Amino acid sequence: MGLNDLSIEKLRDLLKKKEISVMDIVRDIEAGIAQDDKHELPLNAYINFDINRIKKEAGDLIGNSGKIENTLLKGVPIAIKDLINVIHTPTTCGSNILKNYVSPYDATAITLLKKNGGVPSGKLNMDEFAMGSSNENSYFGAVRNPHDRSKIPGGSSGGPASAVAGNLAVAALGTDTGGSIRQPASMCGVFGIKPTYGRVSRYGLVAYASSFDQIGPITKTVMDGALLLEAVSGYDPKDSTSANVETPVFSDYVGKSIGDLTIGIPDEYFGEGLDDEVRTIVEQGISTLKEAGTGVKRIKLSYTKYAIATYYIIATAEASSNLARFDGIRYGTRYVKTEDLETLYKENRSIGFGDEVKRRILLGTFTLSSGYYDAYYLKAQKARTLIREDFTQAFDEVDIIVTPVSPIPAWDLGQMVDDPLQMYLSDIYTVPVNLAGLPAASVNCGKTSGGLPVGLQLIANHFNESDIFRTASVVEGKVG
Amino acid sequence: MNYETIIGLEIHVQLNTRSKTFCSCSTRYGERPNSHTCPVxxxxxxxxxxxNEEVLRKGVTAGIALGCDIAENSVFAWKNYFYPDLxxxxxxxxxxxxxxxNGYVLIEDENGREKKIDLTRAHLEEDAGKLIHDEVPKGPSKVDYNRCGVPLLEIVTEPDIRTPEEAYRFLSAVKEILQYTGVSECNMEKGELRVDVNISIRQEGEERFGVKQEIKNMNSFANVKRALEYEIKRQTKILRSGGVLSQETRLFNTNKNATVSMRAKEEAHDYxxxxxxxxxPVVIKSDFIDEIRQKLPELPEARRARFIARYGLTAYDSEILCSSYRIANYFEEACENFSNPKKIANWILSEVMRVLKEEKIEIDQCKVTPQMLRELFDLMEGGTISGKIAKEVFDNMVSTGKSAALIVEEKGLRQVSDRGEIDIVVNDVLIENEKVVSDYRAGKKSAFGYLVGQVMKKTEGKANPKLVNEMLKEKIEK
Structure with missing residues (x-):
């Protein structure tokens, strides 16, 4: 057993007592990755793990402050999904078009991570530009699920979830636009939380859909999730959508009583399409919370049925513009030599992007086009408001909404690649949260008979992550 | 059959903030390519x-000066198109x-009547970078992003303009307002003000507009006028010959003095x-607007009126002085507490303007500051130098940048007011010009001027002309 198997909480303790060094952990992670690479079916969780670069980051941290023991994370290495910029490190976004791009700056979340004693350690695989629910859309190859290597790890943060579950990382920062933290966390049996929109700065996070994207932790334990979220949260004047609110000490809420909370169970999340085994496991989770003393109420989130359509219209519209800058002219890969500007754009983008990315760019371009804007984009914005109001009303009655994360557990690699619509529909329980900008987590709630993890989704009102941590730790305590 | 011209303008004007619209990079012009750039x-x-709050402040300032309603809530939007400068x-x-x-600008039309040109909007946006082609013949095109993100105000008029001359006057009025309120230098050589024109022609009495032609990206008002004149001729000719116009975007070629087609409507962008x-969303509180309104500098119209009332200038003189807020400022600084501001105004309108024209410079590049000009006038008023010498001193100031007092000292130009000294010269002149003196005495009064001139010549213009007159008269009329 290596140090890579331990939690942030444990390693923090060992580092504090000076029983281990930062580089001891990094070396164990490196050994873990090397060993996994020899596996017949490697997890393929990393795009880049540059030991020299990590050493430099660790050295800076130890050298700079001299007070690393006073920091929150005390030097624990944290792996980073490869669309969060880390200075002097490649940021590929899982794409061919950025395979050689090296960022000249740190994202604010990384600056805060370092300030709080975290060492950015390697860049993790993902669906290209965070578009996907299975991590099969990466230019750097699909990622596997450590619980069953024939299965997908979920997406788009498949790399982070697989690495943390497979002990190839202590903890990771992922991103969540429509479920990209919660769904892979659920499928890999780890903890993942998408914070309230505005809680963590988006500066330096390569945008997929700006009004949805949030950075958040994927960790082995609820406590680790609390610690890591604390480390990267906070107002950032460089992000106009960042919220100027106090960051609570989330770790103080882990393990606290939930007797004062009322949980809400929305009918719409338990209807057709929900796998029976998943339903049973989620219901067990709800029972656990009841036993811990929460009130339970059935609630209505009537506009849920419009969530998928609404999400895929607005997110792809934003994506079509956000990804327009990738043309191979100023940075990234230029694939053709031509004197014709239009050819340059067409060729670079045709070769540089994968199919799913192209599909979403086309979809977004279409819905924004003159003559279609009102029918699609504008209508979707109205639906978004209704979905948000659904939640506002629900939170008048309850504190935490409890639902499944994914209607089905991890599926076979390749099973849905040719059926994008089916894959989009699997996001039904996660996208409403992003439409409303709410915080939500996935905490492991049990396993199917086939040994596949199933997560429980906990949704709270804006900036009320503390209640999620309280509730998640109860589920974690029961399931173990 | 008579045709009527309908013109609408879109003006892009650079707001003169120190940093860019959405990042802290400098907006300085003419720096090493790509030296003022950042990830943003x-x-x-x-x-x-x-x-950048300063961008908002200048945007609101311009809005107030242009008589607009300032939106309590305004929203930025993405305008999508592919081009390497973006x-x-x-x-x-x-x-x-x-x-x-909903703003407006007042101009005087060609019949001397006041005309109101309505503005549809004046919104904020960021500028793009600059493409540099053919730095090396057949070489690659390059992009300079220093200008990228520099703040612009886009002013859009209603189709209220009817003639090229009205367009010219409107543009001049807008430029004056923007310069006066300090939101833009409007330096057209630096591309700080660019104009797009929409023009259509219809039969007189027709309600519907004709087919619109857009002429893009002109950076001189004279070119706007010439392009419009060309378009009127071109379109009228087509219509008269029974032809049909199709909607186009055109460019003005200054060498050919003609517009040429750039793209047809079908090729137009869907942004x-x-x-x-x-x-x-940008939320503007009423205190913010009130604060700006209170600090709003005097606008050109008000200043012209004040110059007439306070300094006793003619309407014509004050119009010229106020055509540039810098010249108006120069004037006011120079004549602060001066007893005869009209004299200074005349000097600026003749001497200073001449220098600006000769040297092709702006007034703030002139070596003679308002304070220096004032010193020159103080020397004149105090009798240290004569008006004639003052011109000589001024020219010297312009070329050397030295103060008037120093030049007078160095060149010994101080006016001679010593009666004894002048007396000697007067006597010399009378002796040398006996005939002239007798002509004068015989009734040829113009001979007097000649004698004065001779005295001045001998003293290199330094003799106090008043004394010379007085003493000469005394002697020859005795």
Whole structure:
């Protein structure tokens, strides 16, 4: 057993007592990755793990402050999904078009991570530009699920979830636009939380859909999730959508009583399409919370049925513009030599992007086009408001909404690649949260008979992550 | 059959803030290419914009000066198109909810009547970079992003303009207002003011507009006028011969003095505008607007009126002085507490303007500051130098940048007011010009001027002319 198997909480303790060094952990992670690479079916969780670069980051941290023991994370290495910029490190976004791009700056979340004693350690695989629910859309190859290597790890943060579950990382920062933290966390049996929109700065996070994207932790334990979220949260004047609110000490809420909370169970999340085994496991989770003393109420989130359509219209519209800058002219890969500007754009983008990315760019371009804007984009914005109001009303009655994360557990690699619509529909329980900008987590709630993890989704009102941590730790305590 | 011309303008004017619209990079012109760039204005992956408050302040200032309604809530939007000078492949602009709406500018039409040109809107947006072609013959094109993200105000008029001359007057009025309010230098050589024109022609009495032609990106008012004159001729000729116009975007070729087609309407962009999800809506409180309103500098019209009332200038003189707020400022600084401001005004209108024209410079590049000019006038008023010498001193100041007092001292130009000294010269002149003196005495009064001239010549213009007159008269009329 290596140090890579331990939690942030444990390693923090060992580092504090000076029983281990930062580089001891990094070396164990490196050994873990090397060993996994020899596996017949490697997890393929990393795009880049540059030991020299990590050493430099660790050295800076130890050298700079001299007070690393006073920091929150005390030097624990944290792996980073490869669309969060880390200075002097490649940021590929899982794409061919950025395979050689090296960022000249740190994202604010990384600056805060370092300030709080975290060492950015390697860049993790993902669906290209965070578009996907299975991590099969990466230019750097699909990622596997450590619980069953024939299965997908979920997406788009498949790399982070697989690495943390497979002990190839202590903890990771992922991103969540429509479920990209919660769904892979659920499928890999780890903890993942998408914070309230505005809680963590988006500066330096390569945008997929700006009004949805949030950075958040994927960790082995609820406590680790609390610690890591604390480390990267906070107002950032460089992000106009960042919220100027106090960051609570989330770790103080882990393990606290939930007797004062009322949980809400929305009918719409338990209807057709929900796998029976998943339903049973989620219901067990709800029972656990009841036993811990929460009130339970059935609630209505009537506009849920419009969530998928609404999400895929607005997110792809934003994506079509956000990804327009990738043309191979100023940075990234230029694939053709031509004197014709239009050819340059067409060729670079045709070769540089994968199919799913192209599909979403086309979809977004279409819905924004003159003559279609009102029918699609504008209508979707109205639906978004209704979905948000659904939640506002629900939170008048309850504190935490409890639902499944994914209607089905991890599926076979390749099973849905040719059926994008089916894959989009699997996001039904996660996208409403992003439409409303709410915080939500996935905490492991049990396993199917086939040994596949199933997560429980906990949704709270804006900036009320503390209640999620309280509730998640109860589920974690029961399931173990 | 008579035709009527309908003209509408779109003006892009650079707001003179120190940093760019959405990042802290400098807006300085003429620097090493790409030396004022950062992840934000280069559109690097992950970078986000934050609105510069100064841009908003200048935008609101311009809005007030142009008589606009300032929107309590305005929204930035993405204008999508691909071009290498636009690193994000969208321009952050405003679309549905602009900062300023419903303004107007007053001009005098060609019949001398006041005419109101309505403004549809005046919104904020960021500028793009600059492409540099053929630096090396057949070499690659390069991009300079220093200008990328520099703040612009786009002013759009209603189709209220009817003649090229009205367009010219409107543009001059807008430029004056923007310069006066300090929101832009409007330096057209630096591309700080660019004009797009929409022009259509219809039969007189027709309600519907004719087919619109757009002429893009002109950076001189004279060119705007010439392009419009050309378009009127071109379109009228087509219509008269029974032809049909198709909607086009055209460019004005200054060498040919003609417009040429750039693209047809079918090739026009669909910009796919939608609200910028990275920027929150701009909410403007009424105190913010009130504060700006109170600090709003005097506008050209008001200043012209004040110059006439306070300094006793003619309407014509004050019009010229106020045509540039810098010249108007120069005048007011020079004549502060001076007993005869009209004299200074005349000097600026003749001498200073002549120098600006000769040296092709702006007034703030003139070596003679308002304070220096004032010193020259103080020397004149105090009798240290004569008006004639003052001109000589002024020319010297212009070329050397030295103060008037120093030049007078160095060149010994101080006016001679010593009666004894002048007496000697007067006597010499009378002796040498006996005939002239007798002519004068015989009634040829003009001979007097000649004698004065001779005295001045002998003293190199330094003799006090008043004394010379007095003493000569005394002697020859005795």
């Amino acid at each position: 204005c280069l559109g690097l992956p992950g970078a986000l914009p934050v609105l 690193p994000k492949a969208y321009q952050i602009s405003q679309f549905e909810f602009p900062l300023n709406k 796919r505008y939608f609200p910028d999800p990275d920027l929150v």
